[in-house]
Amino acid sequence: MINELQDYLAKEFDIHFDDPALLAEAFTQASYVNEHPNQNLKFYERIEFLGDAVLELIVSEYIYKRYPELPQGKLTRLRAAMVCEDSFSKFAKECHFDQYIRLGKGEEKAGARQRPGLLCDIFESFVGALYLDQGRPAVEKFVRRVIFPKLDMGWFDHAVDAKTSLQEYLQRDGDVKIEYHLLDETGTENDPEFHVDVMADGQVIADGHGSSKKHAEMQAAQNALNKLRKQSN
Amino acid sequence: MINELQDYLAKEFDIHFDDPALLAEAFTQASYVNEHPNQNLKFYERIEFLGDAVLELIVSEYIYKRYPELPQGKLTRLRAAMVCEDSFSKFAKECHFDQYIRLGKGEEKAGARQRPGLLCDIFESFVGALYLDQGRPAVEKFVRRVIFPKLDMGWFDHAVDAKTSLQEYLQRDGDVKIEYHLLDETGTENDPEFHVDVMADGQVIADGHGSSKKHAEMQAAQNALNKLRKQSN
Structure with missing residues (x-):
């Protein structure tokens, strides 16, 4: 053997x-x-x-x-x-x-x-x-x-959290500016929903929803990662 | 600083x-x-x-x-x-x-x-x-x-147990034959005491007592280590 x-x-x-x-x-x-x-x-x-x-x-x-x-x-x-x-x-x-x-x-x-x-x-x-x-x-x-x-x-x-992962992924080959923007806040006071998008060097690459701004950003980062990885395969 | x-x-x-x-x-x-x-x-x-x-x-x-x-x-x-x-x-x-x-x-x-x-x-x-x-x-x-x-x-x-430590210590620079011998068994059946010595290449280097043969050997090994380390200082 x-x-x-x-x-x-x-x-x-x-x-x-x-x-x-x-x-x-x-x-x-x-x-x-x-x-x-x-x-x-x-x-x-x-x-x-x-x-x-x-x-x-x-x-x-x-x-x-x-x-x-x-x-x-x-x-x-x-x-x-x-x-x-x-x-x-x-x-x-x-x-x-x-x-x-x-x-x-x-x-x-x-x-x-x-x-x-x-x-x-x-x-x-x-x-x-x-x-x-x-x-x-x-x-x-x-x-x-x-x-x-x-x-x-x-x-x-x-x-590692998705926002950190996205940052590491995008900045592998140099500096990329990453921004999250709040697009919309809906729902009620007790049950709010946030909608954000994430931009890389000024281009929207994904969006996400969540019950807090932070959760929505995490979701957007994860969606962006999934997309980017699919593209690179 | x-x-x-x-x-x-x-x-x-x-x-x-x-x-x-x-x-x-x-x-x-x-x-x-x-x-x-x-x-x-x-x-x-x-x-x-x-x-x-x-x-x-x-x-x-x-x-x-x-x-x-x-x-x-x-x-x-x-x-x-x-x-x-x-x-x-x-x-x-x-x-x-x-x-x-x-x-x-x-x-x-x-x-x-x-x-x-x-x-x-x-x-x-x-x-x-x-x-x-x-x-x-x-x-x-x-x-x-x-x-x-x-x-x-x-x-x-x-x-690491004392017998292993003694072995490693003595065998740093080559093979050394280490033997333990039972010298005496005293006390009662319920409270026995064992007395052993430990030899390196045929020379007694220490002895030890204990309530079992194993404990007596461990004690002998620890006594030998203590002596050898004192000598080398």
Whole structure:
């Protein structure tokens, strides 16, 4: 399975391990080691410990530099959304890492291969092994392909509010003036409805409704993001 | 205060910032920024966010490599003991960083300068600034002096059991055979006492008592560690 994995990594990611034993360790669960007591195998947990910290730093540094105006609280929320079991297990699936995990028979039967916790671990241990074997630039190249594009695809919008997301999205390549205007206020005093639009450099890009001005602006920002992302796909 | 800090860092740590504004940011609390609204200052929180991840990786990588036999659970406990408010605030004090923090008057009066939470933040933000300004090797040099020696001084023994600590201590420079021998079992059936000694390469280095064989061995290991550390000081 490790030979196939090496071929796959070479073909798909142009990744070539100098030390295949490290790669094997990263994809081997304890249950497999226990079933092969004479092969002197190692399982992934120690490398995963390292990979976790590697990912934490690379993601932190990327969002720190990419969003120079984002305050710490939002950076922390964004990082937590990116560096977590839910995200990492999805990345592992997307990279087809589930196909290459070495599991014991009991774990296999119990469906461990599709368990998010295991997939997340394997994603981290793969990164740990890549870091040890090929150094940080190789990890950065991998992460630039697998993780960072998800920021523009809106995967982590929920971690940061829509107005902030829209600002970051529009200002990726330079300054853009973003304005929200109140168009209308209807409803009753106890049940008001606000209608706003949002402009980018003087052009209306979306509008939104809400029970407060703030909610209407958030809605407008989210609508704008949805439109812009649809256009860029 | 930042000029004095630069002089101090140069003299004490041979650290020379290319961008003093980054260093100033790392040592400035929000309360100071609020009191000087016209100076367009930044406070430390964003850099601290980055510094935290830098320290996590450098510590993780160091203990991963230094303790090749330590399983993940113990690595994680050890890292948690090293990378935490309690440790970082002590490192900050030891480095005299408390003297250089820029605080608002209210915070100063309230005693913030000695608050472990703030000292910990400043330690992280200093490391973040050093990383951004001078790169990872400069951080490694700093951490090799300030953090790693505490491992040999026993600061983090509580995170790993004494037998493991003794093993790591003795085997730093190569393989050493460690054996525990039961010398005596006294007391009653309900209140037994065990007496063991611990040998390194055939030489008794300490003994210990306990209500179980395991406890007696732990005690012997702790006594051995205490002796060895006293000798090496």
